[in-house]
Amino acid sequence: MTEQQSNDLDPRRDLTRRRIVVAGGAAVAVAGLGAAVATTAAAGETSGSAASATPSASASSPSGEVCYRLTSETTEGPYYIDADKIRKDITEDREGIPMTLRLKVIDSESCKPLAKAAVDIWHCDALGLYSGYESSSSGGGTPPTGTPPTGAPPTEAPTGAPTGAPPGGGHQDPTDDKRYLRGTQLTDRHGFVEFSTVFPGWYRGRCVHIHTKVHIGGKLTDDGYEGGHTCHTGQLFFAEEAVLDSAKVAPYSTSTTERTTLDEDGIYPGNGAEGGLLHLKYRKGHIAKGVVGSLTLGVDPDATNDGTGM
Template sequence: MTETEGPAHKKDMSRRRVVFAGGAVIVAAGIGAGAVASASADEDTAGAKKPGGGQKSGGGQKSGGGQGEECYRLTSETTEGPYYIDADKIRKDITEDKEGIPLTLRLKVIDSDTCKPVAHAAVDIWHCDALGVYSGYEAMSSGGPGGPGGPGDGGTPPTDAPTGPPPSGGPGGGHSEPTDDERYLRGTQLTDEHGYVEFKTIFPGWYQGRCVHIHTKVHVGGKMTDAGYEGGHTCHTGQFFFAESAVLDSAKIEPYSTSTTTRTTLTEDTIYDRSGVTGGLMKLSYRKRHMARGVIGSITTGVDPDGTHDGTDL
């Protein structure tokens, strides 16, 4: 089943303030001299739009987020999509031995009004595997073996050229019930006192109708119990996106290179709003000739802790 989700609609800024600012890339072992730094400046900044139309400009930002960090009053909420599972798996490493390029995901959550870090927020992430398959929905996913456009299906190998617009129809952004008990590439963590959280995962693949992305939710006001994170409310539902150049680099590496699933590019995607980092485009760092060794992705997510945005209010 193809996940086709309509574009996020702009709403009242007083209650829908979500900001994204480029998180600082932290140089780690294996990523140093000769690394590729892929940020919002590399993708879609020409013609990026700010709320209300018009071209993006520096006037839409406010300072106060710390040295070298900017805060934006921009709406970047998205639909939840059909594949969310409230699994309460509190863990840093969500790979479960899935094959793919190692991805270290470094996130910071801040209050969009004050730019102060939001401590003890529960951050969910979930995404497909290297061949476009979601855990819990293996029988419904449109990528991977057995899925439409999967390996051997005669689809279009990835190129740097657009492969066509997302298909029409499909299930929309409504939730679908899981078809299996798998829960790989899903997890939740609490932010520390400085608003930071880090996940170990893999670089996602692609499936028909969507560009490469990671889903996220931020919950506040709850507490940890033996059963997981309970109570509170969801103050943000969004997605993180990957520069097209990085996706093309990943497509040269197995198992991504074995996929023949029709690929939707970043600019074709109906969810990404083309506003660069303010729309969820992450900053990535990796060594171009050795991408298989790992990628670091980072972004700062600003939320309205008093708001409720569960992905159904769009």
């Protein structure tokens, strides 16, 4: 089955003739995926072909074009390290399901793509550990050889409120010098960036997620991206169906950590693509082969949202 790439993810589209932006980041063509699962702005919604994204417009631009609502702001979280790794592939030595993350950044008022914006992402590994904070992040870990996990892998959604430490929290200083699953890139003239990483795991009290920041007005230096200001701090979220599929694959399947669902999470705002819910595509029954996640971020380039006061 051939997947059709939507205009929202085609840099060659004619912006003067068609500038209607469709929410959720649209379907991305992936060669050889065959029958695919496509999760969209409604968590758990699937389709064997490219799913139709739902518009998320609140108002028209001065020229009458339909634009994105502002993407929801969230807390920075305790494990942020300043943008000092300018790179596309952030995997390093981490095991897990290969993931391509494609983001587009636009001005939510004018609909125009933001070029040369620095997009920063960071997330935990397949077992819940953050680089720079391995001693303080609450990863699930792998049980010793011959010792079975103390509970079944999360093949069903858990019930009840999340337990353990509350999500978010103030910034902490790094405890080690590792930097896997962290990276920054500048958007191209169409507002796009693409990262190569792994599907994140989970840890106590939080659903599966990726942190992101968008920086405007700075410049690249030998030490990374410096100057300017942070106009967006958010998190990217994953539909439950994809998380349950990932939990069947090692090393995710070895985690003994209780999992918090998307609906139970204390930070996900519950508003689909506007709140950071990724559009995910992977081959049905073969998620281990790889996942493509995409989303368009609507931001206010003049605002300052560093996520530290939330």
